Amino acid sequence: MTHYGELAPTPLSQEVELKLAKNAISHSQLVLMLIDPIDFAGTLSPELIRLAQGKLAVVLTKMDLLPPIAKTQEVVAWCREELSRRGARAQAIFPISSKNGMGISRLSSFLRKRAPSRTAIVGVTNVGKSALLERLLPQAAPKPTISTLAGTTLDLNSRPYHGGQILDTPGLTPEGRMDAHLCPSCQTKLIPSSPISSMLYELDRGGALLFGSLGCLINHDQTVLQVYVPGSINIHRTNAEKAPALLAEAPRWLGGSCAKCPPKKWEEQEFTLEPLEDLAIAGLGWVSVRRMPTTVQAILPQGIRTQVRSAMLQKR
Numbered sequence: 672m673t674h675y676g677e678l679a680p681t682p683l684s685q686e687v688e689l690k691l692a693k694n695a696i697s698h699s700q701l702v703l704m705l706i707d708p709i710d711f712a713g714t715l716s717p718e719l720i721r722l723a724q725g726k727l728a729v730v731l732t733k734m735d736l737l738p739p740i741a742k743t744q745e746v747v748a749w750c751r752e753e754l755s756r757r758g759a760r761a762q763a764i765f766p767i768s769s770k771n772g773m774g775i776s777r778l779s780s781f782l783r784k785r786a787p788s789r790t791a792i793v794g795v796t797n798v799g800k801s802a803l804l805e806r807l808l809p810q811a812a813p814k815p816t817i818s819t820l821a822g823t824t825l826d827l828n829s830r831p832y833h834g835g836q837i838l839d840t841p842g843l844t845p846e847g848r849m850d851a852h853l854c855p856s857c858q859t860k861l862i863p864s865s866p867i868s869s870m871l872y873e874l875d876r877g878g879a880l881l882f883g884s885l886g887c888l889i890n891h892d893q894t895v896l897q898v899y900v901p902g903s904i905n906i907h908r909t910n911a912e913k914a915p916a917l918l919a920e921a922p923r924w925l926g927g928s929c930a931k932c933p934p935k936k937w938e939e940q941e942f943t944l945e946p947l948e949d950l951a952i953a954g955l956g957w958v959s960v961r962r963m964p965t966t967v968q969a970i971l972p973q974g975i976r977t978q979v980r981s982a983m984l985q986k987r
């Protein structure tokens with residue numbers, strides 16, 4: 672399969688992805704499960720957490736993409752809370768960046784001290800598993816394939832590591848994420864290459880925010896929202912009357928999707944949010960409520976997972 676001049680992998684079926692992950696986990700003493708904090712809702716796999724029970728360590732990847740106001744230890748504490756709300760316990764949580772090397776030496780010394788005979792690196796597609804393996808291996812070791820395309824690693828890849836083995840695995844294809852509604856080119860634009868932007872909006876009753884042509888939030892109350900989305904998303908301020916028509920029409924200037932993307936069916940949901948709560952939208956980002964409670968109506972492509980949670984980044 673060719674993808675914009677590059678050779679793109681033929682996707683594995685979800686059944687095969689899960690079978691390979693199960694195989695890797697059952698033959699490992701330690702499981703590094705990767706979660707991307709900028710898409711916590713879209714990259715946390717309850718299935719992998721269940722399979723890895725008792726041997727789970729969580730790696731928070733791509734920390735370099737969090738906005739500069741993020742405090743690493745707060746994000747780690749928040750992640751621990753979110754895991755425990757789901758009944759999951761991690762032996763340790765490692766915030767890292769395979770891009771700039773942050774946190775890699777702490778993770779390496781944990782692995783050397785624990786010295787499991789086999790460690791599995793698991794997570795959804797594109798979360799950065801192969802990039803982490805590359806960081807952990809000595810410089811001279813053959814490099815795993817790393818790419819912006821989801822579904823790059825197609826089989827278990829076992830490498831010697833400090834007297835044991837470390838295993839890279841194909842990612843699980845997550846369901847209910849924004850990328851499932853986009854063509855490959857628009858999917859790539861959703862992957863940030865620099866820290867995601869954080870913008871504050873004061874909205875009147877009936878005020879609306881469009882996230883390109885990917886969805887919108889209509890406010891039923893006067894409120895202040897902090898919006899965290901990739902910089903490539905054009906946030907357009909409008910009102911409750913105009914927002915649904917703009918989404919349906921998807922003019923080119925709005926961006927986010929194009930004529931090659933599959934047609935979208937829209938779904939409306941209402942959320943009541945308290946101050947210091949986030950509404951996370953899988954594969955897109957999140958909004959955080961500041962000051963007063965509000966009710967928002969979200970119009971999103973059908974099947975997108977959403978989550979109301981305590982705020983990941985606290986107000987400063």
Ligand SMILES: Nc1nc2c(ncn2[C@@H]2O[C@H](COP(=O)(O)OP(=O)(O)OP(=O)(O)O)[C@@H](O)[C@H]2O)c(=O)[nH]1
Pocket residue numbers: 732733734735736767768769770771794795796797798799800801802803816817818819820821822823824825840841842843863864
């Ligand atoms: N900014 C940033 N990008 C990263 C980081 N780790 C990985 N990436 C990028 O994320 C994309 C996916 O990385 P991979 O390592 O191929 O992801 P994977 O989990 O192995 O993906 P599959 O093999 O498809 O399951 C690539 O474009 C990487 O360059 C990181 O720490 N920071």
Ligand SMILES: [Mg+2]
Pocket residue numbers: 800801802816817823824840841842
């Ligand atoms: Mg990979």
